[in-house]
Amino acid sequence: MALLAPVIAPYPRLFEAPLVDRFDIHAYSRALPAGQNYETPVYGPTTPLFPDVGGGVWAVNWNATHATVYMSYLKYPQRTNQSPFDTENLSVQFDATQKFGVTPLPSPPLSALYWLTPARNISFETGPTDRNGALAYFMGRDFIVGDPFADKLILHVQLPFTPIWTGEDPESAGFLISQPNQLQGPSPFPGVPGTPYGPYRYIYASDGNQTMVFEITYAHTGDQTPTVPASGRIALSFNGTLSAPPFVYYHWGKVSDSDASGFRAGNGQAILLPLANDTLAVYNVSGRTRAFVPLTLYGQAAHVVAPIGYARSPDTLTFFTYMQLRSSNASAIATFDMGRLRIAHVFPLPDPSLRLLQSPISDDGTTLFLGFANAAATSTTMIGLNADPAAGNLTTVSQFQLVIPGLVKNYFSVANLVSVYVYMADNRLVKLATTFAAASAIVPEEFGLAIPAGVPAIVYAGTTHGTLYGVSLSQEELNGGWTDSATGRTTLFTLLGRPRVPLAPGTYPSGHTYLLGTDFNGHDILTQLLYGTQVAFIVGILAALFGVGIGTFVGVIAGYYSKLIDTLLMRTTDIFLVLPFLPVVLVLVSIARPSIWIIILVLSLLGWPGIARVIRAQVLTLKERPFVDAARVAGASDTRLIFLHITPNVLPFSFLYMSLGVAAAIITEAALSYLGLGDPNVTSWGGMLSTLITLGGGLYYWWWLLPPGLAITFLSLGFYLLGRGFDEIINPRLRRR
Structure with a gap:
């Protein structure tokens, strides 16, 4: 028996039961109209940064061909096993071509959709905890921003080009550990309040040769702040060839009014345009030119080849952005100092042909977990980097080095769970730990949840208490989600759930059978x-x-x-x-x-x-x-x-x-x-x-x-x-x- 243990044992020696077996992981679904091709859902928090004030999250599903939008409100249930979809049973659906009375009538397809999280105004009001927030979307050459709960159009612009790159500043989307805030200027006289400004939101569109950045002033649904109605304008229009998508950043806590632009200056804001001529164009969100920075890599001219990233925490010691640079014979991940407008450090990639799959995003400015595709797109290389939040130096995390067969569909990091979740090419979801007890290499941990074959991506959905990212979120309440067009269902599932190990003998959701049960770690x-x-x-x-x-x-x-x-x-x-x-x-x-x-x-x-x-x-x-x-x-x-x-x-x-x-x-x-x-x-x-x-x-x-x-x-x-x-x-x- 001792000699035959590797053969007769039901599992490998270090096997751990999948997460779906070890934890009480719930998956909740809501039916959508059948026969439509849905894009990846967008999750919009109603109370960003504050999960304890009774908020929720809107799951926004949309069909590109028909330009239809289906919004379902998710709120943490008070009863055990109740679906978050059913807690308040709120939903909104509309035809995006007609919702806000835009003329002339825009035509499908609907190419991109973004959520604008509610903000706090100068009276410290944040609006309702449920029907609150705005949507921005691109349809053909039309850009439309509106409040779907108040049926109010905020901005409509017809672009002179058809965009191929679009995006939103991370604070407006709820991707920062922050909430947008309205700012107030100095008081002109004692006892007289200063002029309110913002809150500003920024969305860009580009076809690679022409770029436009839009500024939307929006607080929340039902905001009554005088002199600051919801509105929008074109902040920047730029003609020039780009090598990668633009990047826009705005954090209200680190901006200033030093140039009398209405709090559109300072180190907490920027528009970055990576130009094809090996230059990084830096603008203020007011549209004023800040600098044109030549990019070099080991003495040779280089250009940005992938989306630019950032740190979710706006309170890092130094404001860095992260970008992949490539020269004629090298490629590296660079930290760009947004205060000094220079490259602070570069980390050379082992293979210059590696292509970054997603924006390099750090949770707190100390670590980066990145996925790269090889030249033939037949494998994915996952690399972990330690980052110095003050100097920007990058060093490798020796344990977090992994080559995954096939091109992964997407991945996301969850700091509260110290894990990176990777959606594999074969429709498996695996978990990669980001803390290590020993020097051994990382081993992917099967999540075990059955995912339909047609799901294009799995996205992080935060907590149904109304927050995506925060410092005090309960691990058991964090969620992911997907939408399957084949079945016409949108699904929310817990990323961790409550532990139920050790498991008694039996068969569990992953399909595994444990004849003698498991221990606390899920070992058979x-x-x-x-x-x-x-x-x-x-x-x-x-x-x-x-x-x-x-x-x-x-x-x-x-x-x-x-x-x-x-x-x-x-x-x-x-x-x-x-x-x-x-x-x-x-x-x-x-x-x-x-x-x-x-x-x-x-x-x-x-x-x-x-x-x-x-x-x-x-x-x-x-x-x-x-x-x-x-x-x-x-x-x-x-x-x-x-x-x-x-x-x-x-x-x-x-x-x-x-x-x-x-x-x-x-x-x-x-x-x-x-x-x-x-x-x-x-x-x-x-x-x-x-x-x-x-x-x-x-x-x-x-x-x-x-x-x-x-x-x-x-x-x-x-x-x-x-x-x-x-x-x-x-x-x-x-x-x-």
Whole structure:
């Protein structure tokens, strides 16, 4: 069984049950009109940054061909197993061509859609917790912004081009750990409030040769701030060839009114245009030119080749953006200092042909987890980088280096769960941990949730308490989501849920069956039990073999030579007999790391003295036998007498003690592992029991307690009975009793 464990075990040794088995992961669905092709859903929070004020999230699904929009309100349910879709049962659906009375009537397709999160005005009002927020979308050459709850048009612009790149500033989308805020200018007279400004939202459109950036002033649904109605304007119109999509950033907490532009200056705002002529054009959101920065990589001209990224936390020590640069013979991830307008650091990519798949986004400015496609788009390379939030230096996270077969569909990082979720090419969702207890490479963890084959992407949906990103979000309430056009259903699922391990024997949602259940980590008990036989046999047989071998050799030499040699060896035996076993183990474990080889060494060194005394007594009798005298008279040397005449006659006793020693060694190893002195890198029965008792499950999880306990008992009993059988063979008088 020990040799066949890798073959007969139902799972690999380090197998962990998928997340969908280990956690109470719920998936909730809402039916959409069938027969339509839906794009990836957009999740719009109503109370960004504040998950405890009764808000929710709007799941916005849209059909590009028909230009129809379906909005479902998700709110955390108060009753167990109630769907977030049903908590308030709110929904809005409309034809995007006619919703806001735009003339002339725009024509499909609907190419992009964005959510504008509610903001706080100067009166600290944020609007309703449910019907609150605005939508912006592109339809052909029309750009439309409106409040779907108030049926109010905010901005309509007909573009002179058909956009291929569109995007939104991250704070407006709810992607920063922040909430948009209205700002107030200085008071002109004592007691007179200053002029309110904003809150500003920015959305860009570009066809690669022409670029427009739109500024929308919008607080929230029902805002009554005087002199600041919801409105929009063109902030920037630029003609020039771009090498990658533009990037717009605005955070109200780090802007200023130093140029009298109405809080459109300072380091907390920028429009970045990566030009094809190896230059980065930097503008203020007011439209004023800030700088044209030449881009170089190791002394050669370089250009941006992928979307530009940022840090979700606006409170990093230095405001950096992250971009992939490529020159004629190199490629790197660069940190760009937005205050000094220069490249702070570059991290060279191992393969210049690697292409960044998504914007490089850091949660707190200290780590980046990136996915790259190879030149042939046949594999995805995941790379983790440590980032210095002050200097911008990038260094590799050695454990987070992984090559995934196929081109992943998308991925997203969730700081609250210290994980990156990757949606694979074969429609599997896997989890990559971003914290590491050892130097070993990362291993993808199967999520286990069945995902329909036609789902194009899985996106992060935050918490249904109304927030996408925050510092105090409950891990069990974070969600992901997708929409499947084939079934016409939009689905929200928990990314973690409440733990339900250890699992009792049975079959679980992933389809896996655990005949003896699992432990707290999701390890299959039957698999651990089978692999534990390897450790039991290795320790038992080797410890007994070495101990009996040493004892036999010492006993034979001491018994044959007698006198001084006998005295020296027996006094040495006496010393080893009185050595305390447990303290010796503790000393050796403190010097070297715990390992089964330490246990084998200690058992061998401390297990031979008793055997040596028994063998010595037998040799003292045997060397006086006539056959030994005859061999000595015939001229046999001492070596020949010892190894050819005496030793073969004591070997039955050695085998007897070896069979009994195996049982003792197995029990001792289990006891040491139970005490935490075993090898943590192997699976042993004692280690299984130690984990169970340490976690307080000894009285509750029979499927975890009984198998290793019974295995230790029966295997030890088997070797003991084998020893009794040897004893009867050696001493025939025992058979007559």
